[in-house]
Amino acid sequence: MYNSGVAGATANTLSGSRVFIYEVVGLGQPSVADQSNYPVRNSGSVFITVPYNRMNQEMQRIARLGGKILSIRPLNANNQQMQSGADSRPMTQMQAESVPAPTKAKTETDIPVNIYRPNNPYIGKCLHNEELVGEGGIGTVRHLIFDISGGDLRYLEGQSIGIIPPGVDKNGKPQKLRLYSIASTRHGDRVDDKTVSLCVRQLEYKHPETGEMVYGVCSTHLCNLEVGADVKITGPTGKEMLLPTDPDATAIMMATGTGIAPFRAYLWRMFKEAEKQANPDYQFKGLAWLIFGIPTSPNILYKQELEELQGQYPDNFRLTYAISREQKNAKGGRMYIQDRVAEHAAELWTLMQKEKTHTYICGLKGMEDGIDEALSAEAAKHGVDWKEYQRQMKRAGRWHVETY
Numbered sequence: 001m002y003n004s005g006v007a008g009a010t011a012n013t014l015s016g017s018r019v020f021i022y023e024v025v026g027l028g029q030p031s032v033a034d035q036s037n038y039p040v041r042n043s044g045s046v047f048i049t050v051p052y053n054r055m056n057q058e059m060q061r062i063a064r065l066g067g068k069i070l071s072i073r074p075l076n077a078n079n080q081q082m083q084s085g086a087d088s089r090p091m092t093q094m095q096a097e098s099v100p101a102p103t104k105a106k107t108e109t110d111i112p113v114n115i116y117r118p119n120n121p122y123i124g125k126c127l128h129n130e131e132l133v134g135e136g137g138i139g140t141v142r143h144l145i146f147d148i149s150g151g152d153l154r155y156l157e158g159q160s161i162g163i164i165p166p167g168v169d170k171n172g173k174p175q176k177l178r179l180y181s182i183a184s185t186r187h188g189d190r191v192d193d194k195t196v197s198l199c200v201r202q203l204e205y206k207h208p209e210t211g212e213m214v215y216g217v218c219s220t221h222l223c224n225l226e227v228g229a230d231v232k233i234t235g236p237t238g239k240e241m242l243l244p245t246d247p248d249a250t251a252i253m254m255a256t257g258t259g260i261a262p263f264r265a266y267l268w269r270m271f272k273e274a275e276k277q278a279n280p281d282y283q284f285k286g287l288a289w290l291i292f293g294i295p296t297s298p299n300i301l302y303k304q305e306l307e308e309l310q311g312q313y314p315d316n317f318r319l320t321y322a323i324s325r326e327q328k329n330a331k332g333g334r335m336y337i338q339d340r341v342a343e344h345a346a347e348l349w350t351l352m353q354k355e356k357t358h359t360y361i362c363g364l365k366g367m368e369d370g371i372d373e374a375l376s377a378e379a380a381k382h383g384v385d386w387k388e389y390q391r392q393m394k395r396a397g398r399w400h401v402e403t404y
């Protein structure tokens with residue numbers, strides 16, 4: 001927790017958060033409400049260590065006590081010193097500028113890409129094809145496992161593969177590939193490094209002019225794939241959604257529908273027993289928080305396994321559903337992911353201050369604006385411009401989005 005004290009003495013106790021040192025003069029006697037024993041130097045300056053997420057409050061407190069800030073500098077960052085003695089800029093601007101250059105989060109160094117290209121795809125075999133939508137749910141979503149043991153295909157959690165459906169398009173040209181997020185860990189669902197899994201919704205919609213039901217080409221091909229059938233695979237692709245290698249990281253995951261695919265891979269890597277044995281260097285001790293938007297309860301993909309993991313690891317895995325057609329938001333409308341983000345905005349904001357926190361968004365593009373709105377409102381309470389803060393997280397490799 002927050003703790004002010006002499007520069008250097010307490011800084012290391014603020015694990016994970018960026019810490020700044022304020023040099024302050026002119027502090028009056030603290031009122032009863034503002035009791036804090038800042039150590040006063042002979043020069044008249046006091047030095048206060050302040051975590052990033054308390055900067056605004058601390059500035060206000062100092063002002064209340066009649067103090068004047070002579071300088072603000074990041075701890076352990078000599079080249080990022082900011083002198084602000086006579087600074088009359090608004091606090092938000094000062095705060096944004098005082099944030100040190102972000103440290104790039106560590107991810108894998110060996111990232112496989114495009115091992116198989118469309119002109120020479122890998123021919124895998126379907127080993128498993130299972131319905132994931134329960135009775136009374138909407139549409140068809142299938143969990144598919146493909147055998148990849150005969151080639152060089154390998155991948156990391158968070159990557160995608162391409163699937164080339166058979167046949168030709170309306171111009172008589174061979175069908176083009178469609179991308180699908182990989183739903184398994186790098187070791188595959190059987191933890192033998194021989195498979196890759198997908199979570200595929202069959203696209204179906206009414207033609208806007210004819211009213212006829214149209215079924216998507218590739219998603220229908222996959223959802224109807226027989227066990228033993230061949231499937232053309234390309235890739236892998238994508239570096240946006242990789243997991244940090246740090247087992248102490250916090251992963252905030254926001255998914256709609258089949259956007260769960262990469263998060264299934266992360267969660268299996270973090271918590272499944274066989275995975276832990278296969279990855280002695282990655283024993284997850286951090287926090288994973290999944291906020292999952294689905295239309296109805298039977299549409300909760302991988303429900304049983306998610307809830308089992310939650311029960312097994314209550315301190316490390318948090319699970320929040322937004323069931324749009326069963327739950328209501330505060331305004332009485334459909335409960336969407338962004339409504340859950342708004343409900344938990346203070347906690348999410350606090351987590352996002354930690355350098356070890358990564359936020360991931362996957363699924364419908366439509367959710368992005370709502371999530372931004374909810375987090376903007378929370379950031380504003382702390383005097384922070386959300387867009388600027390989000391940019392910093394992106395630069396640090398802590399804000400990951402794959403939507404369309």
Ligand SMILES: Cc1cc2nc3c(=O)[nH]c(=O)nc-3n(C[C@H](O)[C@H](O)[C@H](O)COP(=O)(O)OP(=O)(O)OC[C@H]3O[C@@H](n4cnc5c(N)ncnc54)[C@H](O)[C@@H]3O)c2cc1C
Nearest residue numbers: 178179180181199200201203205216217218219220258261
């Ligand atoms: C990075 C990435 C990862 C993805 N991961 C997944 C995943 O894990 N699981 C998954 O299921 N999907 C995923 N997708 C989507 C997937 O790539 C396909 O787009 C999807 O399966 C549809 O392909 P299709 O061949 O079935 O449809 P197509 O036959 O290609 O038809 C799609 C076309 O139909 C039209 N269309 C679609 N909806 C409507 C509508 N409501 N009204 C009118 N016209 C419409 C549009 O013209 C659209 O381009 C991902 C996409 C990307 C970019």
Ligand SMILES: NC(=O)c1ccc[n+]([C@@H]2O[C@H](COP(=O)([O-])OP(=O)(O)OC[C@H]3O[C@@H](n4cnc5c(N)ncnc54)[C@H](OP(=O)(O)O)[C@@H]3O)[C@@H](O)[C@H]2O)c1
Nearest residue numbers: 201256257258259293294295324336363364366367402403
């Ligand atoms: N990496 C990627 O880019 C990637 C990966 C996987 C999937 N996808 C795509 O993501 C989409 C997910 O759809 P799905 O069919 O799998 O999911 P789904 O089961 O239909 O669930 C989607 C959920 O999101 C809600 N929703 C609709 N509009 C929203 C909005 N503007 N903001 C927040 N929530 C909203 C829906 O609510 P209501 O329907 O009740 O309004 C529903 O609860 C698909 O189009 C899929 O192809 C992309």
